[in-house]
Amino acid sequence: MSNKASTIKRVITSERNRNKNKIYKSMIKTLTKKFFKSINAVDKDVDCKYLETSLANLYSKIDKAVQKGVFHSNNGSRKKASLSRALKNLIG
Numbered sequence: 001m002s003n004k005a006s007t008i009k010r011v012i013t014s015e016r017n018r019n020k021n022k023i024y025k026s027m028i029k030t031l032t033k034k035f036f037k038s039i040n041a042v043d044k045d046v047d048c049k050y051l052e053t054s055l056a057n058l059y060s061k062i063d064k065a066v067q068k069g070v071f072h073s074n075n076g077s078r079k080k081a082s083l084s085r086a087l088k089n090l091i092g
Helices: 005-040 048-068 073-091
Strands: none
Touching: 005 048, 005 073, 048 073
16 A cells, blocks of 8 residues: 555545445345335235335435435435335235
8 A cells, every 4th residue: 555645545535435335235235124024024904004104214215325425326216116116016
């Protein structure tokens, strides 16, 4: 690694940003797994409101990550589309 001050600062900044992005990515992965798990174990009439609330919360988190630059906008759209498709297949 170079001994230039700008290079050292850049490494520190990159590490800080990587850790911030990791938090967003981990949170979205966890919520997505919980959402798919709850879809598999759902009673169609009772839990639809819960699933819709959970989906709205997950959409919000994905949009926030796209806004912060953690995900590309197409990546966020793809994630939201797959979640929506899964819920739509459940409801029918």
